Amino acid sequence: MMMTTVKLLCLCLCATVLVWADEPSSETTITASPGDVVRLPCYGDGQVTPSLTTWWKEGRRLSLGETQTDAGDPPSSPTHAGPRLGLLEDGSLDFRWVREGDEGDYLCSAQLPGNVTWRARVLLLVANVPDRHPECTWVQSQDRTRVLFNCSWPGAYPPPTLRWAEDQGEQGAGRVFASEVTDSLTVALNRSLLSGGQTVRCTAQHLALARARERSCSFLLEPPYPEGEPLVSAQEGSNITLACTESTSTPPAATTWRRGLEHAEVVVGAKYFLSEDGPACRLTIANVSKDDEGVYFCRSENPLGVSELEVYLTVRASSSAYTGAIVGVFIAALIVGWAVVVAKVVYANRHRVCLGGAFGRPHDDDDDRGDVLSLVESDDEQIFQAPVPRLPPLTDTGHTTLVQIHHIPSCEQEDTGMTAPEEEETREELPDLVTF
Template identity: 25%
Template sequence: MTGGITLGHGIMLLKNGAETVPVSKPFVHPTVAAAAEGTVVALTCAVREGTEPLSFSWHHQEPRGGPSAYPPGLEGFGPQLHLTPANRSHAGWYTCTVGNQVNNQTSEPVYLDIVYGPDEPAISVEPFSPEPGGFSVGEREDVVLSCLAPSNPPSRYIWLHNGSQVHTGQTYIMAAITRAQAGTYTCLAENTHLQTRTQATILLTIYWIPAGGPLCTAVATKGDDYVMLRCWWEGGTPPVTLHWWDGEGKALGDPGLSSAVLVLSAAGSLGGRDFVCMAAHPLRPAGADCRLRLEVPELEAERSEVVVLEGGEARLACRRRGSRADLGATLAWYDPEEREVTPGMAKYRVERGEDWVNLTVQDAEWPRDGVFFPGQWALPASLSTSVWTSRSRHHQKPPRTSKVNVTTTMNVIP
């Protein structure tokens, strides 16, 4: 070859154009092997030999072997490729192809790593039961908390419960969770390469239902003009919802949390009517109830006649028959002058229980303490209930007050 010009890197051009040097195998050189997301990165493609003009083309393959293509959002079609700025989609294998009129050569692939994250964590809860502001699970259930915060290198995960570390790892499993484990759960994600952290927090509510069932009572209010039905079942998360219904399935009043009160006018006929307090809770689909029947009590005296010597002591006893007196009924003894016998009165001692009342008459005296009846000296005493509950009063007017009486005759022998 004569009259030729030798260029750098062994590229030979002949003045007469008779010969053209083919391109050598190119190589790719990035400014950095691992770039932080958001920074500027350049890749340079170079050949040692080859007659100009040269053409350059770039190809990108995803890290896990995806399709090869010119990466979107890149600048440059010549020997340099600019990532301005680099993002996570730019990670992968890069090759360049250089050609001239003689041949084309493709470089060996070069890997460019993009370091990023962690992104804001996403927390998932199993079983999945979202509610406003967080998630809920039933007590004694197995709960799995999972956290995902995309990052390169992968995130390191730390779990906090109410601000205190409880676990390290992407998944946190709590077997047979208890109400003490309710509260906030924070997933802390860390990129150890970039020394960056992100976090997310959820509120976990533990549903539990109180033991037992609803209780209910009925009492008189406002001078015996009204009957108040009260139902309660305290505790639980969320609180138990209570609602009164009549015996025909009609809802009465407004529902309440842990307690429900229904006020009825005593002017109407309430005797013999049934009322049901229904309880509802997410953990008890079948529900529970407490039932009341408004009825007049049945009373009975222990003995219909008591005989006592003058100066002696007599015991009179009465009790409520049937179900317990748990609806606010009161039992009282009255003397022959229709005065209620109360604790502290001279000559009388009163003892009472939930559904019984006993009266002891001390130092029986004739005739002052007696009333004459043919053939005997007697001290009549009546047991009365002035009951303003649904089970013991006829709620009708007039009369305003209804009593159930039994009488024990006490014979005082002089």
């Protein structure tokens, strides 16, 4: 009994080997998507019906009548109820719906009248093409001069061929950076391979898509260009925030703040605080002082290059200092005003001071004050109302300049109490005319 079983197994194995070893009578390739209804042909002549048909998949004999639970996760439609695989009268293998995993080599063996064996080979390709395009993303590497571009197209079956290349518009693809059969492809590009205005494209190729229907995604590369207010003013003792926005670069740039002509990097702490809100990068300076005044740089860098925005901070004095300055100016103006008033009063009474009047000098009674005033008035009349002698007529025809000199008594002479006739006697005789 044991020997009989062994012989039967050997016969089966030999038959299987013979089936795969013999050249098939026909070969067919069919491409389908998950959920499609597919029929694998065996014998193509519709006038003859095979008496016995057997199907193998990659050397394994198929058990027809596979039910829904045997096939994995079928579509929810009621039309897919019942057995998923069936054998038709002409020997064809019928898939009521196809799922991932059905792809492979199928071999059919059919017995025809006259003891003729017909063998057919069918290559089934199950392809799933996502409706969306691939997704292009970037990842900043540790080295600022390099950038990682990633292209992902999940859900495609079998896996597509992804390719990163330079897009030259109507001229087509330029340099190819990477190409691989996978659903996710990452390529590291150096700064030397990139430039502003350049387009880098990822193309997804699939056997179920014609070349004209390829799916793709791309990046239009742009260098950084930070923007903000170049001049900022703050009051001493307050908090000030310097803002910088960089939203045009692709890939997005990394933004930092630096200070001074030495471009020293700002260290976050109790004095400086950094915050980011999307493309905006802000530097807050607490308790601003004169030491914080100067130039600051908003520095943006991506693999295409580096760009800086220069911001100059001016620090004003505090309000208390302004108040002291205003009070000082007011007091100085008040002192100058009083000095002007006193000067005007003194100047307006200068003749009384010179003639020994009562200005600025105390008097015992009103009578004395009146006597002095009368004396001054008498002197004024004697001095300024005296007749002026006439000059004799000129007889010489030469150019002669005549000057008449009058003597006006000084304050000291007035204090002596001399009258006008006495003053005339004591005065030296001066020449009336001076000829030049």
